[in-house]
Amino acid sequence: MAFVWHKWLRKSIRFPSTSRALFTLKSDPSQEIIKSPPLLSLDLPDVWTSNSKYFDPPSIRECTNECSARVIDGKLVAEKIRAGIAAEVMRMKESIGKVPGLAVILVGQRRDSKTYVRNKRIACEEAGINFVMAKFPDTCSEDEVCEALSSFNENPSVHGILVQLPLPHHLDEEKILNELRLEKDVDGFHPLNIGNLAMRGREPLFIPCTPKGCVELLLRSGVDIMGKRAVVIGRSNIVGLPTSLLLQRHHATVSTVHALTKNPEQITCEADIVVTAAGVPNLVRGNWLKPGAVVIDVGTYPLEDSTSEYGYRLIGDVCYEEAVAVASAITPVPGGVGPMTIAMLLVNTLDSAKRAFNFS
Amino acid sequence: MAFVWHKWLRKSIRFPSTSRALFTLKSDPSQEIIKSPPLLSLDLPDVWTSNSKYFDPPSIRECTNECSARVIDGKLVAEKIRAGIAAEVMRMKESIGKVPGLAVILVGQRRDSKTYVRNKRIACEEAGINFVMAKFPDTCSEDEVCEALSSFNENPSVHGILVQLPLPHHLDEEKILNELRLEKDVDGFHPLNIGNLAMRGREPLFIPCTPKGCVELLLRSGVDIMGKRAVVIGRSNIVGLPTSLLLQRHHATVSTVHALTKNPEQITCEADIVVTAAGVPNLVRGNWLKPGAVVIDVGTYPLEDSTSEYGYRLIGDVCYEEAVAVASAITPVPGGVGPMTIAMLLVNTLDSAKRAFNFS
Missing domain, CATH: 3.40.50.10860 (Leucine Dehydrogenase, chain A, domain 1)
Known part of the structure; x- marks a missing residue:
């Protein structure tokens, strides 16, 4: 229970209009003509139900012997991209x-x-x-x-x-x-x-940085997205939603799982590609995954850890120790998507400058 | 084969940029920094593969004895809505x-x-x-x-x-x-x-008319969308895409099936709600459906029929005679979604006028 990220509690002040109570309001007479409610009245906070199975991760050492997944090193990829950007910025500076x-x-x-x-x-x-x-x-x-x-x-x-x-x-x-x-x-x-x-x-003009980073990792990992079943867990405006849209532009068959999805593990275990951005540590267990799936973990939950340099360490949505034994490739947390987000921010900034200066 | 709607043929002239050939272009040097291609270069025409099983519908009389689905009468619902709009327009005229x-x-x-x-x-x-x-x-x-x-x-x-x-x-x-x-x-x-x-x-400001009409039919049929598995077949900008987005705002767990989806029947038969807008007659057979599913058929394919008043009759994406024996509720074609689209256009126009006149 201690791990549940109560988004509702965090957001309830800033999104008062998302209260369930609004369902009963009838301020607009056109509501008498059609039954469809205003969309804002539908917005519910995504409270992932606490479920003890999510919050009982195995020991980090438990299944190291079975590990099979290739680890997608986002830090290394991001460094290469940043080096490429630095060279491009230098070329721009020298040219114009x-x-x-x-x-x-x-x-x-x-x-x-x-x-x-x-x-x-x-x-x-x-x-x-x-x-x-x-x-x-x-x-x-x-x-x-x-x-x-x-x-x-x-x-x-x-x-x-x-x-x-x-x-x-x-x-x-x-x-x-x-x-x-x-x-x-x-x-x-x-x-x-x-x-x-x-x-x-x-x-x-710009693709949001984290989704762009996720897809870039997939492409660089040799994953052919077209025709694949993809499940995106989470539907936030900044990660889940644009990731679903971007994967669909790449011709994946996309399903979006959210806090109100019943039996999310059933749909997730059909996916060739799983991108998870729920912010709930250990939400995705090994038995949620189809053997051979590629797992991109966007979750970053700060877990207090007095032995760590900053007093906390980051953990993802995926129960890594279990998933690594089932997936074919997986991003670690930290060192997976996080560095890619910043690299994509630099890419977007560079692209924007090129557009502004008409530089190619 | 005769029924295949070759969207590619129809659109190839208007969307030259969607050619596969673009995959090989490298006009932007930033493509050397990241592997992600420009999205426009990814746009492929949705050519549903011809599959004899789609195009071999049973006789229209074959399974009338097994019929179990409630028929959702879009024409009747649309008439009620239009009557409501007429009353509202009258009230506006009399008031202002x-x-x-x-x-x-x-x-x-x-x-x-x-x-x-x-x-x-x-x-x-x-x-x-x-x-x-x-x-x-x-x-x-x-x-x-x-x-x-x-x-x-x-x-x-x-x-x-x-x-x-x-x-x-x-x-x-x-x-x-x-x-x-x-x-x-x-x-x-x-x-x-x-x-x-x-x-x-x-x-x-406005929800696209056909998706709005589909959801209105679901709501009026007493379908609780929240938490349901929904499959939208087709991803056009005017129907499939906004329908997926709207169902997600209503908290369905949405999967979008398109022409590049492998085994579309597998994912479709998990859905509680199926909205189909592919434009391929008889694409959705009875065995694509979960027993008790609610089926909304947006497809309208003009089939030549010399016995019909206008020389053709409209048929939908769903093999109606088979589906009606499996689904719990289904829209007919014609007389299902079509009349709702026009009713929703009137609703949007009325709403727009109310906004312009600040009339409520």
């Missing part, structure tokens, strides 16, 4: 005297947010990408954040803008993100980008 | 002296397009919705169409605009549709609408 620029807006003192931003800064600096940051205290106003955003929007040396999420509760995340210029939305979270990702015949 | 207006742009002489437009006009007139049309010959220019669109965009008595598709090949469909004002996009096909449909916490 310009480099890409990434701007980050950081509000508050969250330890995890500060860590993520620091990692992005280091990655940018190593690749030769200009990094600028606007930092605000927890108590800042929406206007202050929007003003910084507007200034980055107008700045021609900034090609990508990130607003580090989550924002403090008093700030309207959607309103702030709507201010972000589409051509600089290197996170790819704008609904127009998501729509263009979903629709055949269209192409988004 | 205004009525909703729908504008349609029709290019060319396609018989099916003219039939669809005529049906929409009749439905509008019956509901008291003002209907205007701009008709162009096959040979018209893009500028002429855009000019008409622009005039409808500016016209405050027009609340919904439809461009009847498909357009002649020489017109750029995407460019023309991009001109359409979002607040009047009652078809809901704009990528921003699709993005907002996909993303939790957001709501599109």
Whole structure:
């Protein structure tokens, strides 16, 4: 039980409109004409039911002898990609005297947010990408954040803008993100980008970094996505949803499993490719997997660990020790998808700068 | 074989960029950094493989004795909804002296397009919705169409605009549709609408009419969508994709089956809800269905029939005679989803007018 990530508790203040109580509201007379409710009223928090079987992982040493899966080394792949980006940035600088620029807006003192931003800064600096940051205290106003955003929007040396999420509760995340210029939305979270990702015949300006990193790992692992059964566990706007859409653009047959799915293990064990982004440690047990499946674990849950350097270590959604004995290939946590997300952020920033400078 | 709808043949001229040949292009040097290809290069036409088992339907009389499924009468439901809309339009007229207006742009002489437009006009007139049309010959220019669109965009008595598709090949469909004002996009096909449909916490201005009609039929048939396994067959931008997204907003566990899915019958027969929009007659046989499944058939294939009034009759994707013996409820073709699509178009137009007049 201790491991359950109560998203509902974390989000209940920021998404008051997702309450079940709204089902009974009848504010719109057109509801008398059709039965279909407004979609916002349907939004329920994804509370994965606590189930003791998820939270009773085997000892980390238990099944090392059976291990068969190839470990997909995201760190190594990401390093290669970052080296390629550094070379491309250098070529740009030598050709036109310009480099890409990434701007980050950081509000508050969250330890995890500060860590993520620091990692992005280091990655940018190593690749030769200009990094600028606007930092605000927890108590800042929406206007202050929007003003910084507007200034980055107008700045021609900034090609990508990130607003580090989550924002403090008093700030309207959607309103702030709507201010972000589409051509600089290197996170790819704008609904127009998501729509263009979903629709055949269209192409988004940016593919969200984590889904793009997952697919890149699959492609580099020699996985032929077309025609494969893929299950995406989780349907968040930033990982699960765009991953499902992207895998479908690659012609996988995609099923999306979420907290309200009955018997998620039944559908998951039919998949050739499993991408899991639920944020529930050890949710995916060995018996959830089809032998030979490829498993991409996006989950990162900080587990307190006094023996670890920072006082915690990250664990994924997948019960790694069990899965490694069943899967044909698997990403570790940490060192799998995480480094790829940052590498893809750099790719998106580079692409954005190339577009801005008409440089190819 | 005669029944195969060769979408590839129909679309190959209009979507030259979807050729497989593009897989070999390397126009973007960033492709050397990452392996992920541009999404447009992935777009393949959905050619459902011809399989004799799809095209060998049983005699229409064969299994009438076993029939068990409840027939979902879309025509009756649509009539009720249209009556409700007419009453609402009347209330609007009496309260503020205004009525909703729908504008349609029709290019060319396609018989099916003219039939669809005529049906929409009749439905509008019956509901008291003002209907205007701009008709162009096959040979018209893009500028002429855009000019008409622009005039409808500016016209405050027009609340919904439809461009009847498909357009002649020489017109750029995407460019023309991009001109359409979002607040009047009652078809809901704009990528921003699709993005907002996909993303939790957001709501599109309009839900595409056919998916909305399918869900309305499910709700009115007493089907509890939440937690159910749903399979959507087909992934077109106008039906399959938005239907998958909408069912997911209703918390179904959705799998999308398409022409590149291997063994589509295996995944389909796990579904509690099957929505099929492939355009391949008799694709879904009785043995594709789980006993008790609810089947919504969006397919409409014109089969030549000299005994029929118009020289053809419509048949769906589902082998009705077989399915009716397995399913618990099923929509017929015609008389199922078709009438609902038009009813939902009227709902969207009414909603748009209410928004414009701030009338509730």
